[in-house]
Amino acid sequence: MDEELFPSTPGKIKSDRRTFHRCFASTSTMFLWALFLIALTASYLSFIATGNHYIHHTSHRSVTGPHWEKRVLSSSQIHRKNGFSVLVTGAAGFVGTHVSLALKKRGDGVVGIDNFNDYYDPTLKKARRKMLESKNIFIINADINDQNILAKLFEIVAFTHVMHLAAQAGVRYAMENPKSYVHSNIAGLVTLLEQCKSADPQPAVVWASSSSVYGLNDKVPFSESDRTDQPASLYAATKKAGEEITHTYNHIYGLSITGLRFFTVYGPWGRPDMAYFSFTKNILQGKPITVYRGKNGVDLARDFTYIDDIVKGCVGSLDTAGKSTGSGGKKKGPAPYRIFNLGNTSPVTVPTLVSILEKNLKMKAKKNVVDMPGNGDVPFTHANISLAQRELGYRPTTDLPTGLRKFVKWYLWYYGYEQGKVKSVKS
């Protein structure tokens, strides 16, 4: 081998034909090298797996490029005077889908982002996406922790508002997969706020907190000024943390923030992990349902809130959100920081929920009544909504029997019961 053709690398011992032979030509050394490379690859793969095992399987297929940018621009197009252009996170989720449709319908520009994870059946999320796409709402398949995608989106569109609904939801699941809550509800939130704070112009941010922040509070009905320092689940703790985190971005960078404490939202296109949805599935399939009961045999109760009422609260929040005051990451003056309860103000017990479903499905549930396990549940929720009434004009109009009737109608249609062709229902 010619030394001239293979000059030595600075700092390394010059190789010659003999060392080349010594190092690489012996079969046993080559075998050792191969083993080393295999071990290196295996440890890298295991690092990837252990580092991310808590994150749900997601399908990231977001590819940017001229066609992608065109779709983003077209989706963000405003079609009314003084309209908004809104980035909706979690747009393929339950609330995200409905809010996106309502905004688009009145002429706002809407761009969605969703990671399509498999916390519950992604087929349902894809069906929601199909519905949104038919209205020219583009949903980017990406995680809110992906700062490059967020930066790219804000480079293309001057969003006036961000409707942040992407989250790891579910109270009881937090015991199974705690890190997924940190990933979405804490890290994802911070990544999004970092982007919003440096955007120019800064958007106003409206985001989903939760009634669960009231935790063990037993002063009823729950008012925004009540204690929220006794969370009963990690889910609640991450939502409460979100309220504090958004406060710092409001305080330091002048971001306009509105946090909405949703109370057990239900309705068509809902979440399969929630009780009303999974009960419906089991009743129809003749399977038993588990009904939790509180201390001393007291029934659990929730301030179940119909999706259309929640949408009105979300849109009202966007409409009344004051402007952010920062620019280039610097605050120029105080910006609004608001928190509202969005509930129905009439709690209903879980056994009553079951009997309304039975009536609508014309079937009896096989009930297993068990004591509430210590898994993060609270015995009841009940919203005081006077603040939202005053500031947002929020007035819920759908009671539980009416809302569940609409849900059951949708469920039977979506899963093909009406046509006698039942789709498999994963949850």
Ligand SMILES: O=C(O)[C@H]1O[C@H](OP(=O)(O)OP(=O)(O)OC[C@H]2O[C@@H](n3ccc(=O)[nH]c3=O)[C@H](O)[C@@H]2O)[C@H](O)[C@@H](O)[C@H]1O
């Ligand atoms: O407002 C919120 O902040 C939260 O609302 C929702 O949580 P929850 O109010 O717990 O709703 P959901 O699971 O439908 O259980 C309803 C009732 O059925 C009882 N329940 C539940 C399951 C079961 O198998 N049996 C049962 O009795 C259960 O004990 C409870 O009493 C959202 O999921 C959550 O993401 C968050 O947004």
